Amino acid sequence: GQNIDQPTEMTATEGAIVQINCTYQTSGFNGLFWYQQHAGEAPTFLSYNVLDGLEEKGRFSSFLSRSKGYSYLLLKELQMKDSASYLCAVVDSNYQLIWGAGTKLIIKP
């Protein structure tokens, strides 16, 4: 079966750095997305990785290792508005998105 694993919940302090991990086992791989979802709202696109390595975009970076079936999302200089769920999703061999359940990130002052 296909599986995406992420921690259910994480807590971090405003101004700090947090790393949210995602491991996957899917039938094929055609890229990995990270989406941010605030409570009661739709997911919004953060990043897309298809090659190994680190993609940096402002305060957010995303890393991929295809051989390990592993990705992480790194958030720097945390702000209160970063409190949200972060969803990892993998594009499988049928070009379908396989979604993780999301990691709820709680930011404390």
Added chain:
Amino acid sequence: DAMVIQNPRYQVTQFGKPVTLSCSQTLNHNVMYWYQQKSSQAPKLLFHYYDKDFNNEADTPDNFQSRRPNTSFCFLDIRSPGLGDAAMYLCATSRPTSGGYSYNEQFFGPGTRLTVL
């Protein structure tokens, strides 16, 4: 601005009373998706359209139907809502790159939160 619009944002219906949720897009994307998302869970794909080709997920209940009359609009019909159908319903679109779905970034509407009384 090009976008995905869902109406209504909040929908209340009664147990067993049919309800229709609507989605429209100005992105001119080929593919439209309907997801169901319950609290603290991953979005669950119900079905998607590639142009007019309808693709139903194997575990989508028959209670859920969809229509796509044209590129811009897609509807989700729930024929006899049960209490377990209370959820956020997300519409998304994507535009395949040449050769297929090779990128598949999905653009989401704001969602419709369905309450079943």
